[in-house]
Amino acid sequence: MTPRRSATTLALAALAGLLLAAATAGAAPPRERPKVLCIGFDGMDPQLLDHFRADGSLPNFDALIARGDYRDLGTAIPPQSPVAWSNFITGMDPGGHGIFDFIHRNPATLTPYLSAAQAMEPQRWWKIGPWKFPRDEGHVENLRDGVAFWQLLDRAGVEATVFKVPANFPPVECEAHTLSGMGTPDILGTYGIYSYFTEDLAEEIEMSGGRHVPVAVRDGRVWAELVGPVNSYRAGDPEARLPFEAVVDREHGSALFDVDGERFLLKQGEWSDWVTLRFRLVPALKTVRGVCRFYLKEVSPTFKLYVTPVNLDPAAPEMPISTPPDWSRELAAALGPFYTQGLPDDTKALEEGAFDDDDYVSQSTLVFEEREQQLRHELDRFAAQKDGFLFFYFNSPDQTCHTFWRNMDHDSPRHDTDAGRHEQRIRDVYRNCDRALGLALEHVDDGTLVVVLSDHGFAPYHRSFHVNRWLLDHGYLVLQPGVAPRDVTYLSGIDWNRTRAYAIGINGLYLNLRGREAGGIVEPGAAREALLQELVAALEADDRPGHRPAGDQVRLPHRRGLPRPAHGRGPGHRPGLPPRLPRLQRVGAGRGARRHVRRQHDEVERRPLHGRRRGARDHHQQPPDRQGRPDPAGPGPDVPVPVRDRTAAGDGRQPPLRGRSLMFGPAVKIDKALLAKIRKYAGIAGYASPEEFVRHVLEREIAKFEEGGASEDEIRKRMQGLGYIS
Numbered sequence: 001m002t003p004r005r006s007a008t009t010l011a012l013a014a015l016a017g018l019l020l021a022a023a024t025a026g027a028a029p030p031r032e033r034p035k036v037l038c039i040g041f042d043g044m045d046p047q048l049l050d051h052f053r054a055d056g057s058l059p060n061f062d063a064l065i066a067r068g069d070y071r072d073l074g075t076a077i078p079p080q081s082p083v084a085w086s087n088f089i090t091g092m093d094p095g096g097h098g099i100f101d102f103i104h105r106n107p108a109t110l111t112p113y114l115s116a117a118q119a120m121e122p123q124r125w126w127k128i129g130p131w132k133f134p135r136d137e138g139h140v141e142n143l144r145d146g147v148a149f150w151q152l153l154d155r156a157g158v159e160a161t162v163f164k165v166p167a168n169f170p171p172v173e174c175e176a177h178t179l180s181g182m183g184t185p186d187i188l189g190t191y192g193i194y195s196y197f198t199e200d201l202a203e204e205i206e207m208s209g210g211r212h213v214p215v216a217v218r219d220g221r222v223w224a225e226l227v228g229p230v231n232s233y234r235a236g237d238p239e240a241r242l243p244f245e246a247v248v249d250r251e252h253g254s255a256l257f258d259v260d261g262e263r264f265l266l267k268q269g270e271w272s273d274w275v276t277l278r279f280r281l282v283p284a285l286k287t288v289r290g291v292c293r294f295y296l297k298e299v300s301p302t303f304k305l306y307v308t309p310v311n312l313d314p315a316a317p318e319m320p321i322s323t324p325p326d327w328s329r330e331l332a333a334a335l336g337p338f339y340t341q342g343l344p345d346d347t348k349a350l351e352e353g354a355f356d357d358d359d360y361v362s363q364s365t366l367v368f369e370e371r372e373q374q375l376r377h378e379l380d381r382f383a384a385q386k387d388g389f390l391f392f393y394f395n396s397p398d399q400t401c402h403t404f405w406r407n408m409d410h411d412s413p414r415h416d417t418d419a420g421r422h423e424q425r426i427r428d429v430y431r432n433c434d435r436a437l438g439l440a441l442e443h444v445d446d447g448t449l450v451v452v453l454s455d456h457g458f459a460p461y462h463r464s465f466h467v468n469r470w471l472l473d474h475g476y477l478v479l480q481p482g483v484a485p486r487d488v489t490y491l492s493g494i495d496w497n498r499t500r501a502y503a504i505g506i507n508g509l510y511l512n513l514r515g516r517e518a519g520g521i522v523e524p525g526a527a528r529e530a531l532l533q534e535l536v537a538a539l540e541a542d543d544r545p546g547h548r549p550a551g552d553q554v555r556l557p558h559r560r561g562l563p564r565p566a567h568g569r570g571p572g573h574r575p576g577l578p579p580r581l582p583r584l585q586r587v588g589a590g591r592g593a594r595r596h597v598r599r600q601h602d603e604v605e606r607r608p609l610h611g612r613r614r615g616a617r618d619h620h621q622q623p624p625d626r627q628g629r630p631d632p633a634g635p636g637p638d639v640p641v642p643v644r645d646r647t648a649a650g651d652g653r654q655p656p657l658r659g660r661s662l663m664f665g666p667a668v669k670i671d672k673a674l675l676a677k678i679r680k681y682a683g684i685a686g687y688a689s690p691e692e693f694v695r696h697v698l699e700r701e702i703a704k705f706e707e708g709g710a711s712e713d714e715i716r717k718r719m720q721g722l723g724y725i726s
Contacts, residue, residue: 043398084455090146159388209348228279274337467503
């Protein structure tokens with residue numbers, strides 16, 4: 001198949017320049033400032049757009065294109081939503097903003113973590129019987145580096161609203177009105193864990209995106225529990241739970257629910273309104289609120305109930321989701337509760353059997369209608385402004401292409417006799433987007449610049465390329481004696497003393513580098529460069545019959561055309577300490593979230609080398625240029641391999657937020673001689689900066705203190721043995 005070009009966000013540079021130039025021109029009166037409306041449709045593909053325009057399905061896109069300009073542009077490398085939207089936000093490539101995958105890893109521990117945000121729990125606690133109370137505050141931090149363009153607009157006095165842009169959780173500090181989008185977790189600290197209650201199960205099953213829970217109808221009633229955040233105030237950090245009851249009427253196909261004092265009746269196939277949940281962590285002192293919706297999938301012959309992930313309540317968010325902080329409350333007061341979860345369409349419920357196609361269409365339609373209502377509200381406010389900037393985001397094209405391309409693609413390995421029922425679903429979603437664009441055009445005058453863009457396109461997804469299996473087959477990755485490939489989950493069972501390369505995430509292939517990875521064996525410098533070139537050549541030469549080479553899209557990480565260090569982050573990168581599960585504003589991700597990490601990565605690593613998967617359609621990226629030059633926007637891994645594996649991109653279900661180091665308060669003084677040594681050794685080891693080297697050294701040394709136990713006496717003895725205490 002001829003590679004296609006894909007829409008992108010790169011056009012924003014000119015847009016931001018226009019706004020800033022007008023804002024900073026001292027001679028220009030306020031009325032001459034431009035007014036700009038920008039709509040982001042995640043994953044909207046230009047060829048699909050042209051196809052649907054050709055049959056008259058998209059009249060508002062036709063009208064906008066007739067009045068302005070329309071062209072294809074390149075997307076980010078790798079073509080993942082958080083990477084591309086971070087490019088859009090900062091004007092930098094991944095070497096600058098530091099986001100090069102949904103998933104990053106800590107090189108010292110190889111523990112995976114979400115790349116976009118971190119949450120730090122309180123470090124000191126008062127303990128009173130079974131209770132414990134924090135002595136300091138926790139906080140959440142956005143890990144994306146760089147300055148967001150709306151922060152520049154803010155400084156220049158341009159009124160800006162940024163609604164649900166991805167890769168902005170928690171929202172960066174500014175005076176603009178912003179609401180966080182993709183990357184915003186649910187109340188558990190994950191990208192979304194649904195609950196599915198059914199009589200069909202004998203025991204509870206934890207899926208990568210949800211909990212399948214057995215229930216029984218006894219005397220016409222069902223009793224069950226919703227899982228909430230970890231209760232960090234209790235010894236042992238138990239999960240908070242909230243019981244609910246349903247009175248089931250099989251004869252009339254309905255059920256009466258009582259949830260935290262709120263009663264509502266649902267018929268089979270109906271959705272509830274938003275239900276507010278109150279998880280009471282400390283009686284009369286601490287309550288965490290969330291919101292969810294109930295979907296009564298079936299009453300007879302089998303009771304089946306789906307409950308959305310418990311979203312942060314926008315009227316009382318436990319974590320920061322907007323600027324100013326009270327803006328989400330204002331939106332909730334005007335519009336009612338809404339999805340705060342970053343990617344609300346529940347693709348995992350469909351993949352894991354809690355939804356069938358009809359259920360998913362029903363849920364995703366609710367999401368779009370809610371977003372459309374929010375667009376109307378923001379357009380009304382924008383129309384009252386004389387100037388300013390409004391960005392508004394829709395997730396639906398991306399998630400719909402991931403789930404329903406199989407329905408209209410008769411060559412898809414998942415196309416079956418039932419696929420025709422929703423063969424036009426993608427067209428329907430594009431029509432919905434066209435309707436939203438028409439609403440926007442109705443609200444703007446001729447003096448308003450309207451920009452519509454997407455972050456990437458799509459390409460058919462009919463096979464998978466398992467990078468770690470390829471590395472195993474070619475001798476770059478070695479298993480421990482007696483370990484079979486089928487027994488490996490995540491990176492367990494690997495012989496790190498003989499392994500030279502490994503893969504984590506969606507696109508990343510890393511070297512097992514000495515001085516960076518805990519068991520690193522590849523020497524920095526010439527040996528590293530030689531191995532990188534060897535891997536690229538081998539991947540490009542992979543030409544097994546019936547399979548397209550992976551190597552037409554293998555890239556070495558570069559930034560602005562200059563070689564970058566092996567760890568893949570640009571100058572000034574501040575790496576984290578060993579990641580640990582967070583307590584989100586004292587609300588923890590907990591043990592279930594830890595299992596969620598492992599389940600997600602088991603899903604990646606167990607996939608066969610060239611197996612067909614349930615995925616329907618995948619993000620598309622440009623091929624390398626004809627001169628074979630490395631792309632300057634390369635991501636962080638040593639060799640980013642854009643495999644045809646849709647593990648996480650667009651699904652919106654990822655491991656929970658991880659902990660990350662805090663910046664030191666007072667500066668630590670280092671004499672010149674020691675600083676010179678630090679710089680020398682950092683350069684030898686290939687670190688991006690002396691700061692990263694120092695943090696890595698501290699990280700490993702501090703870990704030694706706790707090897708013999710975690711009590712103060714044990715740590716003191718260990719420090720004495722290491723020579724820190726005389």
